Amino acid sequence: MDDSVDRHIARWRGKAPFDERVEAIVTRMQFLVKHLAQAKDGALAAVGLQDFEYETLHWLGARGEGGRATPSELAAELKVSPAGMTGRLDTLEKAGLVRRIRSVEDRRRVDVELTSEGRAIWLKAMDLRGEVEDTMVGVLGPDDQEILAALLKRMLLRMENPGRG
Amino acid sequence: MDDSVDRHIARWRGKAPFDERVEAIVTRMQFLVKHLAQAKDGALAAVGLQDFEYETLHWLGARGEGGRATPSELAAELKVSPAGMTGRLDTLEKAGLVRRIRSVEDRRRVDVELTSEGRAIWLKAMDLRGEVEDTMVGVLGPDDQEILAALLKRMLLRMENPGRG
DNA sequence: GCAAGGTATTTCGCCAGCGAATCTTTCGTC
DNA sequence: GACGAAAGATTCGCTGGCGAAATACCTTGC
Numbered sequence: 046m047d048d049s050v051d052r053h054i055a056r057w058r059g060k061a062p063f064d065e066r067v068e069a070i071v072t073r074m075q076f077l078v079k080h081l082a083q084a085k086d087g088a089l090a091a092v093g094l095q096d097f098e099y100e101t102l103h104w105l106g107a108r109g110e111g112g113r114a115t116p117s118e119l120a121a122e123l124k125v126s127p128a129g130m131t132g133r134l135d136t137l138e139k140a141g142l143v144r145r146i147r148s149v150e151d152r153r154r155v156d157v158e159l160t161s162e163g164r165a166i167w168l169k170a171m172d173l174r175g176e177v178e179d180t181m182v183g184v185l186g187p188d189d190q191e192i193l194a195a196l197l198k199r200m201l202l203r204m205e206n207p208g209r210g
Numbered sequence: 211m212d213d214s215v216d217r218h219i220a221r222w223r224g225k226a227p228f229d230e231r232v233e234a235i236v237t238r239m240q241f242l243v244k245h246l247a248q249a250k251d252g253a254l255a256a257v258g259l260q261d262f263e264y265e266t267l268h269w270l271g272a273r274g275e276g277g278r279a280t281p282s283e284l285a286a287e288l289k290v291s292p293a294g295m296t297g298r299l300d301t302l303e304k305a306g307l308v309r310r311i312r313s314v315e316d317r318r319r320v321d322v323e324l325t326s327e328g329r330a331i332w333l334k335a336m337d338l339r340g341e342v343e344d345t346m347v348g349v350l351g352p353d354d355q356e357i358l359a360a361l362l363k364r365m366l367l368r369m370e371n372p373g374r375g
Numbered sequence: 376g377c378a379a380g381g382t383a384t385t386t387c388g389c390c391a392g393c394g395a396a397t398c399t400t401t402c403g404t405c
Numbered sequence: 406g407a408c409g410a411a412a413g414a415t416t417c418g419c420t421g422g423c424g425a426a427a428t429a430c431c432t433t434g435c
Contacts, residue, residue, distance in 0.1 A: 046367060048363050048366045048367050048370055049287070049366070049370060050363070050366065051363070053269070053272060053287070056272055056273070056274075057272040060271075060272070060274055060275075062336075063336060063340055064340070064344065066347070066352070066355045066356065066359055067340070067343050067344055067347045067348075067355070068343075069359045069362075069363075070347050070355060070358055070359050070362060071246065071343050071346075071347065073359070073362040073363060073365075073366050074239050074242060074243055074246075074362060075243055075246075076289065076366055076369075077239060077362065077365055077366055077369065078239055078240055078243045079289045080289075080366075080369040080370075081236065081239075081240075081369075083289075084369075095391095097391070097392095104218070106225075106226065107218060107221055107222040107225070108221075109225055110225075115413080115414090116413080116414065116415095117412090117413065117414080122214070122218070124241065124244050124245075125391095125392075125393095126392065126393050126394075127413080127414070127415085128392075128393065128394075128395095128414090128415075128416080128417095129391070129392045129393070130414090131414065131415055131416085132390095132391065132392070133391085133392095136391090151400080151401070151412095151413085152399080152400060152401085153399065153400045153401070153412065153413045153414070154400095154412095154413065154414085155413080155414065168226070171226060171227075171228060175228055175229070175232070178232050178233075178236050179229065179232055180368070181236075181365050181368060181369055182231070182232045182235050182236065182365065183232075184364050184365055184367075184368045185361060185364060185365065187231070189361055190231045190232070190235060191231065192357065192361065193235055193358070193361045193362075194231055194234045194235050194238070196350060196354055196357065196358045196361075197234075197235060197238040197239060197242065197358075198213050198215070198216070198234075198238060199349050199350060200238075200242055200346050200347065200349055200350065201213045201214070201215065201238050201241055201242055201245075202211060202213050202349075203345070203346060203349045204241075204242065204245040204246075204249075204346060205213055205214060205245075260421095262421070262422090280383075280384090281383080281384065281385095282382095282383065282384080290422075290423095291422065291423055291424075292383080292384070292385085293384090293385075293386085293387095293422075293423065293424075293425090294421070294422045294423065295384095296384070296385055296386085297420095297421065297422070298421085298422095300385095301421090316382095316383085316430080316431070317429080317430060317431085318382065318383045318384070318429065318430045318431065319382095319383060319384085319430095320383080320384065376435100377434105377435090378433105378434095378435090379432100379433085379434085379435105380431105380432085380433080380434100381430100381431080381432075381433095382429100382430080382431075382432095383428100383429085383430080383431100384427105384428080384429080384430100385426105385427080385428075385429095386425105386426085386427070386428085387424105387425085387426080387427090388423105388424095388425095388426105389422100389423085389424090390421105390422090390423085391420105391421100391422095391423105392419105392420090392421095393418105393419085393420085394417105394418095394419095395416105395417085395418095396415105396416085396417080396418105397414100397415080397416070397417095398413105398414090398415080398416095399412100399413085399414085399415100400411105400412085400413085400414105401410105401411080401412075401413100402409105402410085402411075402412090403408100403409090403410080403411095404407100404408090404409090404410100405406105405407095405408095
């Protein structure tokens, strides 16, 4: 059975010089990410969160109980511009899910931490998000998941270490 | 060697209940797509194109010489809202890369086609984009690429056919 | 033949993100 | 110890995309 990318590529064969495998891989990843975002949007709406809010809470929650992070760290981890992160934190702080604390020893810095309410909502949202992602990744058995994760990792390493081979 | 996703997941183990494999796969795909978009932005700037413009020209070009498509078709294929597609086409038409033709027999409809200039620029841009994507996907040998494409396809089929399995 | 409903596109108001510029604080150097 | 460079966060102006409403057109049923 064909997916939309197969149809795209077939309709297209011979009309221009390009690598079909590469095209298929890249386009499928783009579509999967887009699908995922849309599906997650729907699921997260149930707890009143938007995707970008959840994503931010998620990486903040990863710091552990009472864990903190600076806006720049979060911006780098989430691959968002510093300005974008300021905007996200504004929204989250206004909603009471996050707290900004100006550092004492270096007053340029700001630490961000989850409020207890933020942590609670994040935990609720994790379940919902998990369902969507499990639906997608769950088509694959555990072995295939391992293989997929490894292949993706090799590509990501290349992108994160431009110097390397 | 670890990538940023490994580090994220490790830092995080035991702190919340979730499937590490799924998390790793999803997060890596998101990062790869983001990396790709950023790298492509840079490359395409050389021909004065933005990513969303190239993407639209690309699917239009796939229709073949003199091929046409309606805005709604393009919107569906590119997973963009109809309103968003109008905006894209406005930009492209103003730049002279695309032409809108109101259909004669059904005057609600609009057909879109590449101008010759649009086709030329698209072809030039394909090379540049190819380089970036090849760099990423090229870490994998042909066999691994086939495996990856197949795994992605299985997931995409699931997302495009919600009823199924 | 005409009203009601459906379809294709566009307009409108809004939002998150980006890059550049700004402001504050700290660090290095003389 | 003062002054310029650097670092961290924020503000500002702009852009692409979204959802909802509006517009224009076709089609069906009476």
